[in-house]
Amino acid sequence: MKAQLITLIKNALSDLINQGSLPEMDVPDVQIERTKDKSHGDFACNIAMMLAKPAKMNPRQIATLIVDAIKKTDFITQIDIAGPGFINFTLSADSTQKIIKDILAAGNQFGRSQIGAGKSVQVEFVSANPTGPLHVGHGRGAAYGSVVSSLLKATGFNVHREYYVNDAGRQMDILATSVWLRYLEACGEKFAFPSNGYRGVYVLEIAAVLHVSYGDEFHHSAAEVFADIAADEPQAGDKEEHIDALTERAKQLLGETGYQQVFKVGLDAILADIREDLAAFGTEYDEWFSERSLMETGVVDKAIEQLKAADVLYQKDGAWWFKSTDFGDEKDRVVVRDNGQTTYFASDIAYHLNKYQRGFDEVIDIWGADHHGYIPRVKASLVAMNQDVTKLKVLLVQFAVLYRGTEKVAMSTRSGEFVTLRELRDEVGKDAARFFYVLRGADQHMDFDLELAKSESNDNPVYYVQYAHARVSSVFRQLTERGLVWDRDLGEKNLIRLTESHEQELLSMLARYPEVLESAAINHTPHILAHYLMDLARDFHTYYNAHHFIIEDVELSQARLTLISAVKQVITNGLTVMGVSAPETM
């Protein structure tokens, strides 16, 4: 509809210029907007104001010329000039009512488009270190990433969702060491648990499993384990040195094979937990990509060779540095440490190169806002390797600050003091949690009040939308109970009877859905879909309270039932994209 109006105006403009009524000039893009206020018609165009300067004419005068030049068509009943020079279009009843037929004909496909057809896009999100269960902070990334993915799918993109598993590096070693120490406790050893170890109860559980599976195979006495180990922080030592020394001791006492067995039990247990948690949260992945696999298959080394070949690496203090300052970063970065180990950054360079080599047209990384300083160096590495950096889009999700009432909740994975995503899900449910997370723009800092989300979950907007859906279902149940049926054909033939202002509001709201979906997809802004659904639900509830659907006048009744069927379909489609259920009853 917008496109048709734009064509009409463009044609009118070129006619006017050809006739000499308007001077030769650069014509800006014609923009058509839906009006906020019904008294301004259905669509508005501001082209006359935009042309005022280049044409050196009064905008209202230009508007008059354009209106006179527009070819008459049957789907427009009225064209007005208003305010400083807006051109307002009012559509015929026929064309606004047609949307209902479109919705019912397309069903669950309504709103989908093909603007992304033929384009593949990879979306990486969450990618939390597998050192503990997901907490509520990860929930926002999970909800955001999965809805962005669904939006892209709905608009025709070929989407590949991926979780990057950081299963290598020091943090994982600390986890393995923590598991081993808890296992030793289970064997009956007594010692002070390192202050920098992972202290969560899940570590105890994994250690218990390890003890059951392997018996005393990894048992060593506390005296042996702690002999000559650097002091921990409470003993005026350094907590980092303390834990690293314990990791070395673990490798030494268990041997490579034994250490890897302990490591694997810890990794597998946590990864399984994360997978299950995300699945239950309605967040699906196409691939779980292992960081270790990059190292073991030599992909990381290859990437480093490529950087060396490009002459962007240099040696200093025994380490290899990437000259990222040459590509806009604020300082150079180490890729190979003086001990010969590659850094996390080196893995990430290799990972991004790998993403590019897989041939995606677009690569989307969804990161927590605390990683923003990381963007310049990743982009720098891609430029250094002659890759098209514009294919990479990094979407930052701002932190959700947790509150319990008015009190801030401190969170730390290490200390084990956090609210897990699973706990949140148990309290408020998948639907409410997802809707709540996606309700705000990603670049908006979010205050997440656990008291509100948990104890007053009925105030959560998701119920408002779901209730609208259940209410429509309820009407149809009533219809059946009264021995009546919905006659879609008859309803569609009598759409002309939908003349109430509430019905007009609903019609234009329904017509907006495909535009909302498209805009939410290309701008990666799921929250506008959430807000749209709330608006649609509000219009429906208002309509419901103002008029009855099951009435004596059969033709009007059927027309109204057909309208609310369309409402139900659009709510279902929207909630499905959000990964939220659309219940028949609540």
Added chain:
RNA sequence: GCGCCUGUAGCUCAGUUGGAUAGAGUACCAGUUUCCGAAACUGGGGGUCACAGGUUCGAUUCCUGUCAGGCGCGCCA
């Protein structure tokens, strides 16, 4: 100090890429049910769009500066 994000009603937030009288939810006040689900609806008060300049027909939106808050600035991941 430098970089990224943010500042809109008491609170939580939208604001259709620069448009017409800045909107929701919540809280507060007053109402609506012999009738399809009251998890709903109707009405009301509540604003210097942080502040100051600039760009233009027009700025909450774009630019500059100031102030305030969050986050980041490792041979951690």
